[in-house]
Structures are given as structure tokens and as C-alpha cells.
Amino acid sequence: MRASVDPERCQGHSRCYALAPEVFEVDDYGLS
Amino acid sequence: VSASAPVEDWAVDYDVFDPGYVADPFPVWDRLREACPIAHTDRWGGSWLPTRYEDVAAIAHDIEHFSSRNVAVVPPPADDDGVIPGGLPPISSDPPVHTWARRLLLPWFSHRRVAEYEPMTRELCGRLADAIVSEGRGDAAVGYAQQIPVRVIAHVLGVPAELSDTFTGWVRDVLEFANVPERRRRGRDEIVAYLGRLIEERRDAPGDDLISTLLHAEVDGEPVPETHVLGTAALTLIAGVDTTWSAIGSSLWHLSTHPDDRRRLVAEPELLPIAIEELLRAYSPVTMARIVTSDVEIQGCPMRAGDRVLMNFPAANRDPEVFPDADEVLIDREVNRHLAFGVGIHRCAGSNLARMELQVALEEWLARMPEFELDATSEVTWAGGQVRGPRTIPVVVR
Numbered sequence: 171m172r173a174s175v176d177p178e179r180c181q182g183h184s185r186c187y188a189l190a191p192e193v194f195e196v197d198d199y200g201l202s
Numbered sequence: 203v204s205a206s207a208p209v210e211d212w213a214v215d216y217d218v219f220d221p222g223y224v225a226d227p228f229p230v231w232d233r234l235r236e237a238c239p240i241a242h243t244d245r246w247g248g249s250w251l252p253t254r255y256e257d258v259a260a261i262a263h264d265i266e267h268f269s270s271r272n273v274a275v276v277p278p279p280a281d282d283d284g285v286i287p288g289g290l291p292p293i294s295s296d297p298p299v300h301t302w303a304r305r306l307l308l309p310w311f312s313h314r315r316v317a318e319y320e321p322m323t324r325e326l327c328g329r330l331a332d333a334i335v336s337e338g339r340g341d342a343a344v345g346y347a348q349q350i351p352v353r354v355i356a357h358v359l360g361v362p363a364e365l366s367d368t369f370t371g372w373v374r375d376v377l378e379f380a381n382v383p384e385r386r387r388r389g390r391d392e393i394v395a396y397l398g399r400l401i402e403e404r405r406d407a408p409g410d411d412l413i414s415t416l417l418h419a420e421v422d423g424e425p426v427p428e429t430h431v432l433g434t435a436a437l438t439l440i441a442g443v444d445t446t447w448s449a450i451g452s453s454l455w456h457l458s459t460h461p462d463d464r465r466r467l468v469a470e471p472e473l474l475p476i477a478i479e480e481l482l483r484a485y486s487p488v489t490m491a492r493i494v495t496s497d498v499e500i501q502g503c504p505m506r507a508g509d510r511v512l513m514n515f516p517a518a519n520r521d522p523e524v525f526p527d528a529d530e531v532l533i534d535r536e537v538n539r540h541l542a543f544g545v546g547i548h549r550c551a552g553s554n555l556a557r558m559e560l561q562v563a564l565e566e567w568l569a570r571m572p573e574f575e576l577d578a579t580s581e582v583t584w585a586g587g588q589v590r591g592p593r594t595i596p597v598v599v600r
Contacts (some may be wrong), residue, residue: 184313184554188475191313198309200554 175202213238217245218275218489218512219381224586228529231517240503246381247277249491249510250503251517255541257501258518261492261511262546268492268511269296270548275491275512275588276380279387286394288429290437293490293548300547302421307434307551310358310412316554319354323559326353327566335570335599339577342458342567342595347450350563354555355442359435360411361400372396373443378585393439397432412438438552445487446556448591449542450563452485453478455592456531457564458576463533468572471565477533478560483540484531486516487589490544515541516590573600 173193175186182200186193196202209217212230217223223230234241234253241251252258261268272278273294289295292303309315330349334340352366352373375389400413408414416431457464467477494509505511519540522528543550550556576582580596 181549182308183549187313188554188557196313198312198314199305200308200312 177201213241214243215245216241216243216251218251218587219246224590225584227516227586227590228520231514231520232529235517235521240501242503246275247510249275249512250500250505251512252500252514253517253521255518255521255524258514258541259545261500262513262541262544262548264498265296265547267495267498267505269495270294270300270490270492271296272493272510273490274380275489277510279383286390286433286436288427288433290440291430291433292551293437293441294433297547303430303434304547304551306416306419306421306426307412307438310438311552311555313554316558319357319555320558320562322357323350323354323562324566326350327563328570331567331570334597337599339596339598342454342574342597343447343451343592344594346567347447347454347563347591347595350450351446351556351559352443354559355439358412358438358442359400360404360409360413369439370443373440374585376440377444377588380587393436394432397435397439400435401428401431441550442552442555444589444591446552446559448487448585448589449482449485449556449560451592451595452487452590453481453560453564454567454597455582455595456481456485457568458574458595458597460531461575463531464568464572466533467564468568471568473534474561474564475557476536476538478557478564479538479540480531480533480535482542482560483519483525483535483538485591486519486540486542487591488542488544488550489514489516489588489590490548513544515544571599574598575600 180202184196184200186202187196194202209215209220212234231253239254239257243249252261271294292300295303327350330346334345348370352370353363356363356366372389372392375385379385404414405417413431413435416426416434419426467474490513492511492513494505494507496507498505519542520528543553574597577596577598582592583594585591585593
């Protein structure tokens with residue numbers, strides 16, 4: 171599976187990390 | 203305006219402190235959504251009450267017309283500003299202050315940081331649940347839910363957990379008893395005095411805590427004003443306690459009254475994160491307010507500058523236009539873009555922490571008490587207004 175992040179649209183809620191921590195990384199501000 | 207007279211027409215005279223509404227607001231919202239999706243009242247200082255998801259979300263995003271400068275559901279008493287001197291940044295800030303104020307706070311509630319709080323949360327929940335098991339009965343609100351978030355927040359603020367009951371009292375004064383001016387003022391004064399002393403201490407002897415960090419933070423080369431540090435610390439205390447406690451309490455109330463859901467979660471613990479989102483949707487605790495900045499018409503309602511609008515996230519989350527079977531709790535509901543944490547620039551900064559606390563609190567409870575039910579000899583009571591949730595949930599362990 172491939173996932174991509176649109177940093178323009180990311181709102182920093184960390185939901186991607188909560189659902190798939192092995193796929194996404196988020197910073198201290200919740201931004202992926 | 204006091205609010206003792208019974209409500210006859212909820213569309214033009216709603217009362218958010220009506221005891222029947224506090225205990226069961228859902229039928230009122232369902233009727234309003236059909237007939238008059240944005241209600242109005244003159245009670246409690248006057249406000250508008252949207253009930254549809256689309257309207258609540260649109261207002262939340264429209265930061266030009268809707269300011270967060272006062273987010274209290276009940277406006278402060280006329281003879282008193284009723285608020286913390288520096289406000290509660292960033293929740294009570296508009297941009298540009300909001301932008302840097304939120305950025306200062308977010309790292310304290312990142313996934314990484316929240317993972318550090320998990321072991322103490324688990325140990326605490328286990329200890330509280332063991333006490334209820336050994337009695338064979340207890341109060342899932344007072345003896346469990348109420349005890350958890352305040353201790354985690356005490357840890358974030360770097361203050362002794364022994365003060366937890368005191369903090370809980372202050373937070374209830376400013377939120378749940380906002381309609382009782384003496385209590386609201388007392389809670390506010392205590393919080394300001396306590397945090398003021400704490401700031402002095404931390405200035406002399408900094409630690410690894412939120413206040414010490416904020417005192418040493420710089421924004422555009424300038425130190426953060428002390429009133430700002432106090433406001434952000436007060437926000438962390440106020441917003442981190444009543445809200446999550448209410449969500450844990452509502453969840454346990456649901457599980458005590460819905461044995462099929464409870465047994466399914468015991469059998470399928472991997473479903474818990476999905477179920478928690480559904481419980482957050484169905485029993486969203488938090489309503490915030492906005493102040494209209496310039497006259498604007500929303501769904502035909504003439505909102506005037508200075509008017510208060512209650513961001514009815516709990517009603518939005520019951521909107522059947524967005525959630526099929528909105529009034530049913532479906533613990534395996536997968537598509538669930540609920541607004542329990544708000545939406546837009548003010549969306550909850552502590553949601554990672556809230557979700558962790560909910561997950562751990564329910565896990566540790568169900569691990570010890572897979573079978574429990576309401577104690578029929580005692581009553582469940584609810585608080586409402588800014589934060590809705592059960593305040594007593596007497597249960598018997600089976």
C-alpha cells in the first residue's frame with residue numbers, strides 16, 4: 171500500500187498516525 | 203435573565219440548564235433540526251443554537267464573523283469580567299495570537315508526549331477500578347471517571363496529585379456552575395491565585411512542566427507575557443478535566459445500560475477505538491460559544507454583532523443528514539467524522555490525550571468488571587451547559 175500526504179491540507183489532527191502508525195509519521199504539532 | 207420558568211417553545215426560548223434537557227437533550231435537537239435549525243433564546247444572556255452539522259461546521263470555520271474572544275456558554279456577570287485576566291489562550295484567542303499560542307501548547311499533547319502519560323494513567327485506572335471491585339459497587343462517575351483526567355493534567359502542570367479534588371472543585375465552579383455567579387467567581391479567583399503562585403515558583407525553580415516551558419518560551423524574540431502563561435495553564439486545567447471526565451462517564455453509563463455493547467467490547471477489545479469514536483459522537487460533552495463580530499445572516503437568522511452563538515457540536519453529531527441512524531449508538535460505526543473535538547482552527551488541542559484516557563479507562567474497567575449494571579436504588583444525575591456528562595453513576599458489579 172502507498173499513502174501520500176498533502177501538507178497543504180493536513181490540519182494536524184494526527185488521525186493518520188492513530189490509525190496507521192507504521193505508515194505515517196507526525197511531528198510534535200500533529201502534522202504529517 | 204434567570205431561567206426558572208418552564209420552556210414552552212424551544213425554538214425561541216430554549217434553556218440549556220433545564221433539568222430535563224440536561225438529562226436528555228436529544229429529542230429537543232431532533233425537533234429543532236426539523237423545524238427551526240437555529241434556535242434563539244433570551245435566557246442566560248441570550249444566544250443562538252444551531253442544531254445541524256452543516257451549520258455548526260460552517261460557523262466554526264467562519265472565523266471572520268465569529269470570534270472566540272469569549273467562549274463561555276453563559277456570559278460573565280455584568281459586574282465582573284468573570285474571566286481569567288489574560289483569557290484562556292489559544293481557545294479564547296483569534297488569529298494572529300491564536301496561531302502562536304496554539305503552537306506553544308500542541309507539543310504537550312502530541313502522540314509522543316501522550317504515550318509518556320499512558321503508564322501512570324493505566325496504573326491509576328487499575329487502582330481505582332480495583333477499589334470498586336473490592337466493594338462490589340461504586341460510583342463510576344465520582345469514584346472513577348472524575349478521578350482520572352485531573353491527575354493526568356496535574357502531571358502535565360507538574361503539581362501534586364493530592365490537589366486533584368481541589369482542582370476538580372474549581373473547574374466545576376467555572377464550568378458546571380457558570381450560571382451561579384458566586385461559584386463561578388470563586389472558582390476563577392482560586393485558579394488565578396493558585397496559578398499565579400505556581401508561576402512565581404517556576405520562575406525561580408523551573409521544572410520539566412508546561413508552565414516552566416512557557417515561561418522560557420519566546421515569540422518573535424519576546425518572552426511570553428505572564429498573563430498569557432497563566433491563561434494557557436488555566437485552559438489546560440479547565441479544558442482537560444471536566445471534558446474528558448464527562449466522556450469517560452458517559453461511556454461507562456452507556457455500557458452499564460447496554461449489556462450487548464458491553465459484552466461485545468469484552469469479547470472484541472480490538473473494536474474499542476472505533477467504539478470510543480461512536481461514544482464521543484453520541485455523547486459529545488463540549489459546547490463552546492462564539493461572539494458575532496459583524497452582522498451576518500445564517501440560514502435566515504439575523505445575527506447581530508455581539509450576539510453569542512453556542513457551537514452545538516453535540517447536536518451536530520446527532521444530525522441524520524450526516525450520520526445514518528444518528529440517534530442509535532452503533533459501536534462498530536466506521537464512517538464517523540464527528541465534531542466532538544470541534545472543527546477548524548480551534549479544534550481540540552488535547553484530543554490525543556483525551557482518546558488515550560478514554561481507551562485506558564475503558565480497558566482497565568472492562569478487564570476487571572466485564573459485568574456491571576446501574577444500581578436501581580440510586581439515581582444517575584447529569585450536568586450540562588458548557589460540558590454535558592453524568593455526575594453520579596451508581597453501579598453494582600456482577
